[in-house]
Amino acid sequence: MPARPSAAAELPPRGEGPAGDAAVQAALDVAWPRDLPAGDERQLLAAGRELLRADATGIGRSKWPGVFPEAGRGLAPAFGTGRFRVQAAIARRGDGGRAVVHLVWAGADRGGTFTDGRVTDWYFTRTVSRKGASAWTPQPRI
Structure with a gap:
């Protein structure tokens, strides 16, 4: 669990x-120290950013059918692509052998209201192929 950030990492x-x-980003790093191998962290951060973009804007949902089973059904995205950005992201160990990607982001909703400091967590489990290769698999949000 994240610790309380120090005064040096004020938001x-x-x-x-x-x-x-x-x-x-600095506040997240101070509050929740790294605990994953660098390669896993990079892979999880890239996937977490892609998932967030797909969730918020609708772009790329078809790549994640297990997470977005409604992809391609014409659902309007909640946020526009022009005013969306990830402010900070970390990947850390979660409970039960999972990993969590914690993202802080900003975006303008369909009504045009721009808000920063939005928070989204994506959970992943490690899967191993028959050939022994491992990968992180995103879990659908409940």
Whole structure:
């Protein structure tokens, strides 16, 4: 579980924009120290960012049919692609052998309201192929 951030990792005021993203990343790193091998962390962060983008904007949902079974059914995305960004992200060990990708992001909803500091967590389990190769598999959100 994340620890309380130190005073050195203070969050920027809401609405700071991209200029505050480094401080958000620093606060996450201080609050929840790394505990995964670097290769796993990179793989999980890339997948977590892709999943968040697919979830928020609708782009790329077909790549994740186990997570987005409704992909291709014409559902309108909740957020536009032009005003969406990941402010910070970490990948850490979760419970029960899982991993969690914790993302802080900003975006404008369909009504045009832009909000930063949104939080999304994606959980992954490690799967091993018959040939012994392992990969992280995203879990559907409940």
